[in-house]
Amino acid sequence: MVMRRRTMAMFFDPAGTRYGVPTWPWRMAPPHLLTRRQLAACGLRPGGQPIAGQVLWRSRRYNAPGGVRAAYLYDVRLALPKRIASPAQRAALAKALTVRRTCPECGTDAGYVLSRHLGVCLECADAWEIAS
Known part of the structure; x- marks a missing residue:
């Protein structure tokens, strides 16, 4: 359990001073920030807005640099509805x-x-x- 706390503390940077963008550990991002897939599940798209934050976590499954993976977050309040094909x-x-x-x-x-x-x-x- 000690390793998990250290990893969580390492990735907890809501001000964005360490990583340049607000960062949270897995499952600790604010509820108004969603990934592209989560937006798509709600029928939304980022709509050109900049990245509002990121979620970082350690992964041994993929060959990510340093074993750390990232998921970018977008503000659901600025998201637009998905486009519908004519x-x-x-x-x-x-x-x-x-x-x-x-x-x-x-x-x-x-x-x-x-x-x-x-x-x-x-x-x-x-x-x-x-x-x-």
């Missing part, structure tokens, strides 16, 4: 995804995005491999 944008996206699923060899919709390595559906790739 019907034309949705139609264009659906068309592009259909092209990515359509095999250029046999012309069928494979039901999955085709591998860029093969360039064709699996059935056509198997038929080509057997013929070779």
Whole structure:
């Protein structure tokens, strides 16, 4: 438990004097500061606002510099609603995804995005491999 307290004290810098931006340990940030993912879950986006703070924690899972990871925080009071795609944008996206699923060899919709390595559906790739 002693190590945890030392780590918490090391990352506790709400004035931002040590790290240049207000910093808190894991799960100790004020409730009005949220990460991008937390904003997205609320249907919001940062909307161009600067970083309001950060959360730092030690992690052995990833090769972070010094074993310390960071999550940037944004003020929920300054966040804007997420943008919603127009019907034309949705139609264009659906068309592009259909092209990515359509095999250029046999012309069928494979039901999955085709591998860029093969360039064709699996059935056509198997038929080509057997013929070779």
